[in-house]
Amino acid sequence: MEQTIWQREQAHLTTMSTQICHYIAELQQALQKQKGEIVEERTFASSEFNDVSGESAISFSQVLQSMALRERTYMNMSEELSKAELLHKTPYFGRITIENEDGQEEHLYIGLSTFRDRKTDDVAIFDWRAPISSLFYENMTGEAQYNIPNGDKLTVTIFGRRQYKVHYDELLQVLDADIYIGDEVLQQLLADTAKEKMKSIVATIQSDQNAVIRSSNKQNLLVLGPPGSGKTSVAMQRIAYLLYEYRKTLTARNILLISPSDLFNDYISNVLPELGEENVQHSTFYRLLQDVGLPYKAETHYDNIERLQHADEAAQHDYYVKTSHAFATTLQHAIDVLHVSDMPFYNIKVDGQLFASSKELTYLFYDKFAALDLDFRLKKIRTILQKRLTTRRTEELNRRVDELKSVNTYVGTDEELLAQAHKEVAKKYGKLAQMIETLRFVNSAKIYVSALQQLDAHVAERTASSLKRRHLHYEDIAPLLYIDATVKKLAQQNDIKHIVIDEIQDYSYLQWLAMAALYPKAHFTLLGDRNQLVHPLKKDALDHALLGQFTTVELTKSYRSTNDITNYMKAILPHAVTESLGVHGQQPTVHHWTPSSYVQNIVSLVQHAFTEGDSFVFICKDKRACEAFYAQVQPHLPQLVLITAEQKTYMKGLLVMPAYMAKGFEFTTVVLADAEAARYNNEADTTLLYTIVSRATRHLHIVTTNVLPAALAQIDASLFTKG
Numbered sequence: 001m002e003q004t005i006w007q008r009e010q011a012h013l014t015t016m017s018t019q020i021c022h023y024i025a026e027l028q029q030a031l032q033k034q035k036g037e038i039v040e041e042r043t044f045a046s047s048e049f050n051d052v053s054g055e056s057a058i059s060f061s062q063v064l065q066s067m068a069l070r071e072r073t074y075m076n077m078s079e080e081l082s083k084a085e086l087l088h089k090t091p092y093f094g095r096i097t098i099e100n101e102d103g104q105e106e107h108l109y110i111g112l113s114t115f116r117d118r119k120t121d122d123v124a125i126f127d128w129r130a131p132i133s134s135l136f137y138e139n140m141t142g143e144a145q146y147n148i149p150n151g152d153k154l155t156v157t158i159f160g161r162r163q164y165k166v167h168y169d170e171l172l173q174v175l176d177a178d179i180y181i182g183d184e185v186l187q188q189l190l191a192d193t194a195k196e197k198m199k200s201i202v203a204t205i206q207s208d209q210n211a212v213i214r215s216s217n218k219q220n221l222l223v224l225g226p227p228g229s230g231k232t233s234v235a236m237q238r239i240a241y242l243l244y245e246y247r248k249t250l251t252a253r254n255i256l257l258i259s260p261s262d263l264f265n266d267y268i269s270n271v272l273p274e275l276g277e278e279n280v281q282h283s284t285f286y287r288l289l290q291d292v293g294l295p296y297k298a299e300t301h302y303d304n305i306e307r308l309q310h311a312d313e314a315a316q317h318d319y320y321v322k323t324s325h326a327f328a329t330t331l332q333h334a335i336d337v338l339h340v341s342d343m344p345f346y347n348i349k350v351d352g353q354l355f356a357s358s359k360e361l362t363y364l365f366y367d368k369f370a371a372l373d374l375d376f377r378l379k380k381i382r383t384i385l386q387k388r389l390t391t392r393r394t395e396e397l398n399r400r401v402d403e404l405k406s407v408n409t410y411v412g413t414d415e416e417l418l419a420q421a422h423k424e425v426a427k428k429y430g431k432l433a434q435m436i437e438t439l440r441f442v443n444s445a446k447i448y449v450s451a452l453q454q455l456d457a458h459v460a461e462r463t464a465s466s467l468k469r470r471h472l473h474y475e476d477i478a479p480l481l482y483i484d485a486t487v488k489k490l491a492q493q494n495d496i497k498h499i500v501i502d503e504i505q506d507y508s509y510l511q512w513l514a515m516a517a518l519y520p521k522a523h524f525t526l527l528g529d530r531n532q533l534v535h536p537l538k539k540d541a542l543d544h545a546l547l548g549q550f551t552t553v554e555l556t557k558s559y560r561s562t563n564d565i566t567n568y569m570k571a572i573l574p575h576a577v578t579e580s581l582g583v584h585g586q587q588p589t590v591h592h593w594t595p596s597s598y599v600q601n602i603v604s605l606v607q608h609a610f611t612e613g614d615s616f617v618f619i620c621k622d623k624r625a626c627e628a629f630y631a632q633v634q635p636h637l638p639q640l641v642l643i644t645a646e647q648k649t650y651m652k653g654l655l656v657m658p659a660y661m662a663k664g665f666e667f668t669t670v671v672l673a674d675a676e677a678a679r680y681n682n683e684a685d686t687t688l689l690y691t692i693v694s695r696a697t698r699h700l701h702i703v704t705t706n707v708l709p710a711a712l713a714q715i716d717a718s719l720f721t722k723g
């Protein structure tokens, strides 16, 4: 009797699952054996080679080499085992049927990694990142093309495409789809995305997302898309793709992910391991300042937002000037000029005595070493100063030893006197040695302030005074990093080959220039949305110069929220283009409560709408409002957690957090708890409201105790329900 599709598929799955199980058992056995041999070899080495000189040094180095090789093999096998275990859980999630070279139908199963048939050694499961797997993610059947590593395109005929939901060896769902991923499957998969940390989207990558993910490592990409269009997901999948495609030259250590916060990094930290890859390097722009070692204390991005929400005109003006394109260009020009004049040097002094004058440094820089690049000139000067310092220290040491010896009373043995003299000299010259080593005889602050001076003397003056106090505003970090990275080139990191920056709309052009200068060998994938602005003063997101240097790709569909929430969100910023692919749900609810019933109503909303394990967030505009909310409500809802900048681990539950901190995340339920016209009243607040609303996957509540902000009050009544 002919088998049904289901039976055939179940039989195939059982065969594959059994093979994977055998493979896992083989790997486990081999690993156990390797482990035993490593232990044996180590025990042998430690007992046999007490003395590693002469003959025994040669055999010791041979043993070391063999140990290193064995340990590497062990590591590779453990990685292979982890991949096989992931494959065991979900052997594959898709299949394409193509016409092979003999004109026959051939089924290609697609999963998380490559798996070869144990008997024939043919590929039984294709890694989703393999060139041919790309066909699975295209929206078509019939003739199609895919790229192969040498750059050529191959043409094949696709007969069909099938999707599976499987759990270990159990087939849960089979779906034939000519056009990839119909809404039906996607809607089931989107049933609720906000339950845990971010997940991989490998089984349902859409064709426009696929194109971004598979772009060449050498391509500088800017990916723009509305809230929920999968930018962060695409970024993570792209990293996994790069690690596969360029595995001979690129490892997790060569990729840097710059995200808004450590909390966000924790939120996305499961995606790469889920795909069988190691997490890559992570930083925030703020943290780069410490990584580079600039001797300043700086304001964080969040503190910057808080400060500028209430700042006076002068502080706002400072921010605008320093983050403007005009300033980035002025600073670049000022640094170019340094090749021929104006490099500011300090007079280097020790204990009030001149060690090297700025005049001498200027002479060395512009006369003696004029032919070299800026950083080479400085490094040549450093060598001269270091020699001088060594001579000075030796002289001083000898003098001090003589002095100590000439004291009439007994002060110590000769060794003790020498040690004391060493200590004194090290103390006296320690700071100077460090200053020379890190080229801090260059007055970087002056380069910065002089460039500002060319645009605005008042801004320059205010900045000079805060730099004197070693205090930086967030917007001062980029110029100083840029100066450091282009003039001194000490902190440049050549091992970073690819940088992914999420939420790029939060960065100024100069911030990007600073990163490009710090990582000169890196290519970039930038992701962002020009409408999701949470900074009170950020207007011209995405500098045109940046756009000019990148291949821009626009994603337009949104997968996060229900259609009802997306429609409400779109009504806030009608010019923003978003196609919703989400599921149908409840309309957002707008509640008008009196101040006296506010807390009681919040409590009863939670009692009705929150179940343990949900992600449910109250969002207020700023930190102060969140603290006030927490103080009022937490006594009635003890499980409420106030999320602050110190929070480093992502958690579900009942939360309250400031709007700017919530960006990038998603929650099943979002309650905008302070929707007051008095609080959200300008253009920046409108983009903030847009961002807040777009965090909700399933339920959205807007709460006001007075008058709604204009951006929400103008929304058509058909798009929400009154609570």
Ligand SMILES: Nc1ncnc2c1ncn2[C@@H]1O[C@H](COP(=O)(O)OP(=O)(O)OP(=O)(O)O)[C@@H](O)[C@H]1O
Pocket (backbone or CB within 6 Å): 189, 190, 193, 194, 199, 200, 201, 204, 205, 206, 209, 225, 226, 227, 228, 229, 230, 231, 232, 233, 234, 529, 532, 559, 560, 663, 664, 665, 666, 694
């Ligand atoms: N192809 C897809 N298949 C299934 N789910 C998807 C797909 N693309 C995106 N999603 C889901 O949509 C949600 C939003 O994705 P993501 O956070 O990556 O979007 P984003 O564009 O970075 O959003 P935002 O800009 O609002 O922070 C996530 O839950 C993600 O899993």
